[in-house]
Amino acid sequence: MTQAFDVVIVGAGMVGAALAAGLGRSGFRVALVDQGAAPFFDASQPPDIRVSALSAGSERYLTELGAWPEILTMRATPYTRLAVWDETDHPLSSVLPRKIAEAVFDARNLSASHLGHIVENRVTQQALWNCAGTQPSVTLFAGHAVTRLINGDDRAEVTLDDGTELSGELIVGADGASSGVRNLAGIGITRDQYQQQAMVISVRYQGPVQDITWQGFYPSGPRAFLPLHSAGSGESWASLVWYDSPEELARLKALDNSALMAEIQNAFPPELPPLTHIDAKASFPIARQHARKYVNNRVVLAGDAAHTINPLAGQGVNLGFADARCLQLVLREARRAGNSLASPAQLDQYEQQRRPANRRMMLTMDVFYHLFSNRTPPLHLLRNLGLGAAKAMPFARNRVAKYAMGIDDELPPVIRQLAAKLPGLKQL
Structure with a gap:
């Protein structure tokens, strides 16, 4: 017997669970389906290796x-x-200050x-999940995958792996970057694989919790510190992110923790505090x-x-939360107006709002990727001029900060100008 709902959400990660809680x-009446079991948190456990930088905009939604x-x-963990900054060697490296161009965004x-919080996924x-589960109109179907989708004119239907309809x-x-629902619905994608991969390392360091998150940019990719x-x-505790070639990251992952710790202390900027312990490590390819x-x-x-973006600034989940909030408001308005939840006019509002906003952030991350992940002298000059301008012009720097915080939805002019100067940067 088919169970009827208003909305069936497949994927109960952070975005799907948020949407279920909001609609509930x-x-x-919401069905929330996920292949995994319910998440579990224990304060005595080491931190999850997967963390996100939640923006002020996401905090408001949550x-x-x-x-x-x-x-x-x-x-x-709040960061203020x-x-x-740029760590690339140049002809005057021996005589000029190490960080000739650095931009610091301060709350x-x-x-x-604060600018945001670093939170374990x-x-x-x-x-x-707890918020969704407390809503009487939300039903959780944990531990089940979708095997079949009917995208009909009057109703839509999914079949789970246990036969439930x-x-x-x-x-x-x-349901994530490899979305089964997207594939079953016949929706195609454009995909660009970056040359780098990202290695995430969960570490302990000597000293108090820091209130700063930073990224030093090297030709092989950035190296980042996120306080926990x-x-x-x-x-x-802290989370470190090391971007590099797949071959280099494979070599690093093969090291024991003692050797890896020595490599990190040698390769990361001197701002990295003394490490005392490595708990976990993982690497993954990155793609737009x-x-x-x-x-x-x-x-x-x-x-x-x-959409998926380069995870340089940890903005992916913030875009997802913005999607969820927008869709939630669109569906609420459809119901208020007495329209079908699948009304093309209503759903077009969602796409018209979210596609340009997501494209802007994807473009911003591509600007940083192409600007910093190379040894090309003209681009080295351009990125230092860009960071120098951000340092010298507080208004421009604050516009970028507000954009990253989810306070301002407009692409900052400095990003548009840099994008226009970068050769071969693809428009999305």
Whole structure:
């Protein structure tokens, strides 16, 4: 027997769970399907190796859903400053200051208490699962995959791997970059694989929790520091990100922790505090990917199922939360107006709002990738001029900060200007 809902959401990661919680709070009957089991947080565990930099805009949305207070009771580390600088050697490296061009974004310059929070993905996901699970109109189907999709004119339906059939006015694919829903709906993608991969390393270091996250840019890729919570006994946790060629990262992953720690301390900028312990490490390829359309009849895509970006600034989940909030508002308005949830006019609003916004952030990340991940002298000059301008012009620097915080949705002029000067940068 088919179970009927208003909306069936496939994928209960952070974005799918957020959308389910938001729709549930508005009284929609929601089925939330995920292949995995419920997330589990234990304060005595080491941090999840997967972390995200949640922007102020995402914090507001999570507060609306009731998830943010629960996240704060688990673990979240605020950062008030973000620094970027160029570490590429140049002919005058021996006589000029090491960081001749550095841009520091400071919350105090924006009259804000912080720029964002570094939060473990499982913490955010558990808080959102709890929020969704407390809504009487939300039904969780954990541990099941979708094997079949019917995208009909009157209804849409999915079949789970145990034979369960779920129908709804709308099916939402929030099931990640390799979205099964997107494939079953016949929605194509454009994809550009970057030459680099990213290695994430969960470490402990000597000293208090820092309030700054930074990225030093090398020709082989950036090396980043994201502060996490206290580990006790004068130590703190952090997440390190090392971008490099697949061959180099394979070599690093093969090292034992002692040898890897020595490599990190030697290769990372001197701003890295003394490491005391490596807990976990993982690497993954990075790609820019965009669905050719977000809507196909009664199927809608959100989050990584619709778009993935270079993870340079940890903005991917913030874009996904913006998708979820936008779709939630569009569906709420459709119901208020007495329209079908799959009304093309309503769903077009979602795509018209989110595709340009996602494209802007994808372009921004591509600017940084192409500007810094090379040894080309003209681009070396251009990036230092860009960082120097950001350092010298507080207004420009603050516009970039507000954009990254989700306060300002317009692409900062400095990013548009840099994009125009970069040879061969693809438009999205």
